[in-house]
Amino acid sequence: MNSITKHPSNKSVTNASTSRALPAWWLVFTRELVDLWIGGKAFNLILIYSILLGVMVYVYSFNTELSLIPPKEAVYEMLKNAMAVSMFVGLIIGADSLSGERERATLESVLLTPTSRQQIVVGKFLAGASSWPLAFIIAIPFLYVLSQGDEVLGPAIFWGAVTGTVMVLAFTGLGMLISCWSSSNKVSYFVSLGVYVLLLVPAELPGKSAGAAGQFLQWINPMAGVNHFLSKHLVNYRTLAEFWTWLIPPAVSFIIILGLLFLYAGPRLRLEGGRPSKLWVRVSRALGLAVLVISLIASPGVSLAHTFDELQPQASDLQITIDMEYKQVKTGDKVEFNTTVTNASAQDSPPLIVAMNIINLDASGDVVDPEDWSPQRTQYLESLTSGDAAELHWIINTILEGDYMVYMVLIPAPGTATSTSQPVASPGIHLTVAPFTRLNPAGVLPYAIGIPGVILIAILIMYRIRRRSIDMGGP
Amino acid sequence: MKGNGQSAKVTQPSTQLLLANNLQKYYGPRPALRSLSFSLQKGHILGFLGPNGAGKTTAIRILTTILEPDQGYYMVDDISSDYPEQIRRRIGVLPEGLGFPRHITGIEYLTYFGQLYGYSKSDARVNSLRLLEEVGLQQRAKSLIGTFSHGMRQRIGIARALVNNPVVVFLDEPTLGLDPRGQQELLTLIQRITRERNVGVILCSHALSEIEGYCDDVVIMSSGQVVAQGSVADVVGRVQQNTLNQKTFRIRTSPDAVEKALEVLKVTSNVKKVTLVNETDGWLRVELENIPETSLNRKQPLSNQILQALIRAKVPILGFEAVSGRLQDVFLELTEEIIQ
Numbered sequence: 139m140n141s142i143t144k145h146p147s148n149k150s151v152t153n154a155s156t157s158r159a160l161p162a163w164w165l166v167f168t169r170e171l172v173d174l175w176i177g178g179k180a181f182n183l184i185l186i187y188s189i190l191l192g193v194m195v196y197v198y199s200f201n202t203e204l205s206l207i208p209p210k211e212a213v214y215e216m217l218k219n220a221m222a223v224s225m226f227v228g229l230i231i232g233a234d235s236l237s238g239e240r241e242r243a244t245l246e247s248v249l250l251t252p253t254s255r256q257q258i259v260v261g262k263f264l265a266g267a268s269s270w271p272l273a274f275i276i277a278i279p280f281l282y283v284l285s286q287g288d289e290v291l292g293p294a295i296f297w298g299a300v301t302g303t304v305m306v307l308a309f310t311g312l313g314m315l316i317s318c319w320s321s322s323n324k325v326s327y328f329v330s331l332g333v334y335v336l337l338l339v340p341a342e343l344p345g346k347s348a349g350a351a352g353q354f355l356q357w358i359n360p361m362a363g364v365n366h367f368l369s370k371h372l373v374n375y376r377t378l379a380e381f382w383t384w385l386i387p388p389a390v391s392f393i394i395i396l397g398l399l400f401l402y403a404g405p406r407l408r409l410e411g412g413r414p415s416k417l418w419v420r421v422s423r424a425l426g427l428a429v430l431v432i433s434l435i436a437s438p439g440v441s442l443a444h445t446f447d448e449l450q451p452q453a454s455d456l457q458i459t460i461d462m463e464y465k466q467v468k469t470g471d472k473v474e475f476n477t478t479v480t481n482a483s484a485q486d487s488p489p490l491i492v493a494m495n496i497i498n499l500d501a502s503g504d505v506v507d508p509e510d511w512s513p514q515r516t517q518y519l520e521s522l523t524s525g526d527a528a529e530l531h532w533i534i535n536t537i538l539e540g541d542y543m544v545y546m547v548l549i550p551a552p553g554t555a556t557s558t559s560q561p562v563a564s565p566g567i568h569l570t571v572a573p574f575t576r577l578n579p580a581g582v583l584p585y586a587i588g589i590p591g592v593i594l595i596a597i598l599i600m601y602r603i604r605r606r607s608i609d610m611g612g613p
Numbered sequence: 614m615k616g617n618g619q620s621a622k623v624t625q626p627s628t629q630l631l632l633a634n635n636l637q638k639y640y641g642p643r644p645a646l647r648s649l650s651f652s653l654q655k656g657h658i659l660g661f662l663g664p665n666g667a668g669k670t671t672a673i674r675i676l677t678t679i680l681e682p683d684q685g686y687y688m689v690d691d692i693s694s695d696y697p698e699q700i701r702r703r704i705g706v707l708p709e710g711l712g713f714p715r716h717i718t719g720i721e722y723l724t725y726f727g728q729l730y731g732y733s734k735s736d737a738r739v740n741s742l743r744l745l746e747e748v749g750l751q752q753r754a755k756s757l758i759g760t761f762s763h764g765m766r767q768r769i770g771i772a773r774a775l776v777n778n779p780v781v782v783f784l785d786e787p788t789l790g791l792d793p794r795g796q797q798e799l800l801t802l803i804q805r806i807t808r809e810r811n812v813g814v815i816l817c818s819h820a821l822s823e824i825e826g827y828c829d830d831v832v833i834m835s836s837g838q839v840v841a842q843g844s845v846a847d848v849v850g851r852v853q854q855n856t857l858n859q860k861t862f863r864i865r866t867s868p869d870a871v872e873k874a875l876e877v878l879k880v881t882s883n884v885k886k887v888t889l890v891n892e893t894d895g896w897l898r899v900e901l902e903n904i905p906e907t908s909l910n911r912k913q914p915l916s917n918q919i920l921q922a923l924i925r926a927k928v929p930i931l932g933f934e935a936v937s938g939r940l941q942d943v944f945l946e947l948t949e950e951i952i953q
Contacts, residue, residue: 169725177716243712247773250708251678251729252701300771408680608718608755 162253166261171268174231176604180269182596183227187273188593190223191216191280192586198284200497206509208472208535209288210373216284216364217294217372219301220277224270225309225361226334231266232313237323237411246409260405263314270306274299276589283585290372297371298331300362301385304392308360309334311395320411337361345521360388374517386550436487458548460566466570473534477546477564481522488559489551490519491528499568508535531542539573628655629924630781630813631676638671641946645671647838653781653813653830658804660824661817663834666818669817670709672834673785676815677706692781702730705774709785709817712881715759719750719769722758723776726948730777737776743833746804765796771802775810782806784945785817796820864923865932867896876925883915895931 148485149263174180198212204584207215207284239245248258278295285291299313313330320326340359366383371375462475494515508515517530550559627846631653640647646668653659659667674680676687678697682948686693689700714722720741727737745751748768753761761769767787774782784803787798804827807814818824824831824845831848833841841848871889878887883902890896901915923930932941 159733160728162729165728166723172717173714238711243708243710244714246708247711247726248729249679250701250706251726251777252698252731253729254698294787408811409674558750608757 154230161165161257163257164252164266166248166253166258167264170235170262170265172270174265176352176600178271179234180227180231181593181600183230184269184272184276184592185222185243185593185597187223187227188276191220191277192590194219195280195283196586198242206468207283207537210375211513211535212284213281213288213294214368214372217298217368219278220273221298221305221364222338222361224273224302224306227269227273228267228306228310229330229334230327231269232263232310232315233317233320233325233326235266235314236317236322236407237260237326238317240411241323245585246520249407249409250361254405255261255407256400259314259318260397261432263310263399264411266310266314267307273303273306276593279585279589284584293507295374297368301368301388303609304388304407305360305364308392308395311392311399315395315399315403315553318399318411322411326411357384358387360391363387365433374458384446391402416580426548455481456487456490456548456550456562457482459545459561460546460564460567462567463565464568464570467536468572469536469539471536471571472568475534475567477530477532478527479522479530479548480527481524484524486524487522487550491549491551492517492519493547493549494532494534495541495545495547497545501544503540504538506538511535516518534569536569536571539571542569542571543567544569545568604613619741624790630655631677631687631689631815633672633685635686635835636672636675636682636687637684638675638680639683644837646675646682647833647836647841649834651816651832651839651842655813656807656811657813657829658807658816658827659827660831660836661815661861662819662821662824662831666836667834668837669834670785671814671837672842673706673708673783673817677701677704677783684761688737694704697872702777703780705777706777706784707770707774707782707787708783709789711766712769713758713766715763718755719745719761719772719878720754722769723772725939726773726776732898740776742774747775748772762789764792764799767791767795767931768798768802771799771806775806779812782816783814786819787816788820788823796823803827804821861901862899863890863932863934864897864899864919864930866897866923867929867931868895870895870928871895873926874923874928877928878919881919881922884919901909 149336194216198207198216203350225400236245239248249255277298281291281294283296285294311327312333316333317323317326320329337359338361340356340362356366363384363386367381370381370384371378457480459478459480460475463471463478467473477492479490479492494512495509496511498506512532512534514533517532519528519530522528532546543566546564548562548564550561552559629652632654633879634650636649637644649668649672651659661672670682674850675682676689678694678700678702682694686695688694690703692699692703694700700736703706717725720738723744724737727732742751742920745754748767750768750772752767758766758769762824771784771787773861774784785801787803788799791799800823802855803814803816805814816823816828828845830843831845832839833848864874875887875889878884878897878899884899885902886900888898888900890898901919920930920933
């Protein structure tokens with residue numbers, strides 16, 4: 139065969155002037171951008187996204203309870219939702235990118251060119267992720283209005299840009315991987331949506347409720363990892379050094395997904411989807427089985443076997459005091475106070491836990507959800523030596539008007555897994571909260587309506603410019 | 614793609630643009646292509662003919678590098694199938710049912726593909742304008758493809774297939790869905806392009822008249838294998854020769870002479886069966902006995918004997934044709950044999 143086969147390198151059929159030719163991935167990228175943004179789905183998705191953010195910020199300002207959420211939490215919630223929607227947009231665009239083109243019969247003509255499969259995939263990927271920069275820029279005014287001058291805005295924009303870029307790129311790549319291996323576009327959308335829900339729902343659930351395995355599952359879920367990190371860092375004053383490990387799964391997912399897409403699936407891109415290799419089927423089955431097993435282990439019934447067999451009496455010489463008795467504030471105010479824990483016994487104490495409780499003194503009033511009132515309701519202390527004392531600092535954000543009692547409970551850590559201990563209560567703080575709306579609905583409305591409006595006008599202008607450059611005549 | 618070592622010694626004449634040798638493809642245990650071997654000459658249109666599921670599209674997809682053969686090899690312009698990327702530079706393809714982006718113009722579409730083949734933007738644009746003129750779409754260069762009729766889309770599809778100045782062009786069912794005038798115009802365009810550019814064209818079609826009227830050569834496929842190939846005239850002639858004196862004819866007489874014709878033919882020697890195809894038109898189908906080759910009178914074929922018998926009985930003969938005399942008959946007969 140080789141004896142008669144010419145190596146093609148020295149033979150040119152086309153008269154192409156390769157010197158000024160652009161890289162193929164760039165050509166595919168720009169072509170895809172036009173397809174996505176002119177007459178495609180990207181502008182519509184971004185318009186829907188901006189309306190969603192507008193509605194959210196409007197609700198935050200008009201809803202009495204939500205308008206009292208501290209700026210840090212409001213900014214975090216907005217950022218989390220903006221990222222979640224952007225990931226969804228990236229996933230949907232990615233899910234349609236290859237299987238959709240197969241079904242519209244436009245992929246074959248590109249595969250028939252000498253362009254490498256890898257470059258086609260890179261171009262499509264970049265175009266698929268193109269909605270994120272715009273989505274993030276759109277989110278910034280909303281974050282600004284919710285931050286109300288709080289210092290959280292800067293870190294929120296920085297960490298939102300970093301984690302959002304990683305996650306949106308990973309989700310766009312995931313959508314493309316699914317699209318590449320799906321037998322039809324419908325399957326691609328369905329699987330992508332399923333994966334999104336599977337990752338989103340656990341990310342919204344508290345991780346500790348399912349035990350250590352559950353926490354691990356939360357940790358390995360990149361969406362949950364990012365949310366947890368942002369929540370701790372932006373809302374709870376925790377440092378990067380304390381919570382950086384929660385950024386490992388998103389970074390690893392990003393590397394694995396893009397590695398698979400560009401180095402494995404991309405070069406093997408075919409005209410017909412589906413029919414993955416036997417190896418891939420085996421790997422998928424093994425992964426599915428592993429997830430099933432971990433889920434079973436993570437279930438509370440398996441993970442923890444609580445027994446309350448006997449009560450161990452604890453030393454009653456532990457005391458807790460508060461440096462405040464009564465305070466009158468407005469809704470949305472920040473109340474700061476300190477507690478002092480003292481070990482008055484002759485022996486060292488066990489490790490200690492201090493928990494905050496807030497009770498509505500009005501029997502007909504709303505039930506208090508302490509999570510809304512304080513970013514950190516529990517603090518932990520190491521063992522206190524005899525006669526030693528420790529001071530703890532607490533912050534409360536007053537959410538609802540009314541009369542409340544704030545008190546602390548000091549809990550000596552039980553000695554064994556099956557024993558218990560006797561908590562000690564502190565004196566209470568009587569808190570009277572008068573109503574006050576912090577977010578000004580009139581100030582929010584221009585953002586809520588204006589930003590989607592600007593995007594709509596941009597779409598119309600773009601269409602108008604486009605129509606001028608083409609002949610709109612019929613067949 | 615691995616070459617077939619046995620076939621490596623084949624030498625090619627310089628006018629040969631494409632050579633396929635023993636191409637085989639299986640989808641699981643099912644053979645989609647059993648053994649495809651053929652060649653394509655410069656300036657020739659080769660018709661690919663076969664019923665649905667015959668393996669035509671599989672063959673086209675292999676030859677256009679979309680699929681890899683399980684066995685065998687092919688060469689395009691002396692380039693082995695081991696270099697699919699280089700082959701893609703030398704071929705142009707209009708796949709069956711090709712989709713088009715709706716929101717870009719014809720000129721943008723062609724320019725984009727020109728750039729993918731390595732042209733600079735300005736060169737690609739100049740080339741695209743020339744191609745649009747070649748396929749008669751210069752007036753619609755700036756129209757959105759979404760506003761194009763089906764025929765116009767097929768034309769721009771052909772222009773796209775020519776964007777890299779290919780040496781071999783594959784056209785898979787290019788006239789599907791076009792009205793008769795549109796079909797004729799497109800086929801004339803294909804014929805003109807073939808001659809002017811001196812390229813080889815593989816025309817895949819269900820329409821036998823297209824193959825018969827516009828192709829130089831034909832490959833008839835059935836159930837994944839080639840059942841006949843050669844020039845259209847050769848293939849038809851070969852089958853005709855095989856069936857001379859021993860097969861089936863159609864004879865047309867006037868409707869009022871049909872009964873008399875039936876009587877005469879039933880008593881004529883060597884006639885096995887006579888059936889009335891259409892009484893209104895007066896068409897009769899005459900099936901002859903199988904006669905050993907040695908017993909045949911080469912100077913006076915059986916058909917002549919039948920006609921003489923009718924003329925003697927004063928039955929007017931308005932039409933006569935051998936059932937094996939057209940590509941359609943050859944196709945039906947060959948593909949039927951395979952299916953059976």
